[in-house]
Amino acid sequence: MTCDAGQNSPAAVLFDMDGTLVDSEKLWSVALDDYAKHRGGALTEATREAMVGSNMTRSMRMLLADVGIPDSDAEVDAASQWVAARMVELFELGLPWRPGGPEALRGARSLGIPTALVTSTIRSLTEKALETLGRDSFDVTVCGDEVGGNNKPHPEPYLKAARLLGVDPAECVAIEDSPTGVASAEAAGCLVIAIPCEVPLQPGPHRVLRDSLEDVDFAALGELFTRAA
Numbered sequence: 001m002t003c004d005a006g007q008n009s010p011a012a013v014l015f016d017m018d019g020t021l022v023d024s025e026k027l028w029s030v031a032l033d034d035y036a037k038h039r040g041g042a043l044t045e046a047t048r049e050a051m052v053g054s055n056m057t058r059s060m061r062m063l064l065a066d067v068g069i070p071d072s073d074a075e076v077d078a079a080s081q082w083v084a085a086r087m088v089e090l091f092e093l094g095l096p097w098r099p100g101g102p103e104a105l106r107g108a109r110s111l112g113i114p115t116a117l118v119t120s121t122i123r124s125l126t127e128k129a130l131e132t133l134g135r136d137s138f139d140v141t142v143c144g145d146e147v148g149g150n151n152k153p154h155p156e157p158y159l160k161a162a163r164l165l166g167v168d169p170a171e172c173v174a175i176e177d178s179p180t181g182v183a184s185a186e187a188a189g190c191l192v193i194a195i196p197c198e199v200p201l202q203p204g205p206h207r208v209l210r211d212s213l214e215d216v217d218f219a220a221l222g223e224l225f226t227r228a229a
């Protein structure tokens with residue numbers, strides 16, 4: 001693994017959104033619980049945990065299975081629209097940052113490192129979140145409904161972000177909070193800074209575990225490649 005963009009800068013930093021930059025996984029839990037109740041059921045903790053980092057369609061199929069409703073395409077579409085609308089309401093009440101989130105985006109920007117947002121969340125809802133994150137914070141944004149159904153843990157979201165930036169994914173740092181997201185970024189060949197939020201993460205050969213974004217030194221990201229090599 002190499003890092004050519006100076007000794008201390010990766011080719012790009014690719015940020016996950018939910019649970020990494022913003023503390024939105026708790027809001028997802030509210031919206032998903034509300035929908036389960038709306039349909040007369042309940043979402044189990046195990047199913048909720050398995051959804052973290054996943055895309056809307058897959059999550060809705062799991063939710064419908066949990067509440068005992070056949071997951072027809074029409075039911076999945078209806079559930080997706082209901083949950084997305086509820087999420088917009090919750091985002092409007094206030095989308096909390098994860099600790100160090102604003103500083104991380106500013107840090108990458110001030111060092112001139114290209115950045116991408118790589119999220120499983122659909123574009124319409126991501127646009128709402130970008131009102132908090134700042135549209136100028138990213139050179140490119142890749143959403144869950146823009147990867148041809150090849151959602152995380154498939155590598156395509158990270159590969160697409162690297163393609164759009166014109167960089168080698170092996171020279172990029174991805175920052176993720178979920179096992180699903182870490183698997184996607186690693187499969188794309190990125191070096192991953194893994195910062196758990198709702199679900200524990202295990203050590204691995206292409207990942208560096210941190211407790212918080214506040215512990216990431218953006219001026220010295222290149223050194224992580226040396227250490228992980």
Ligand SMILES: [Mg+2]
Nearest residue numbers: 016018019177
């Ligand atoms: Mg996430």
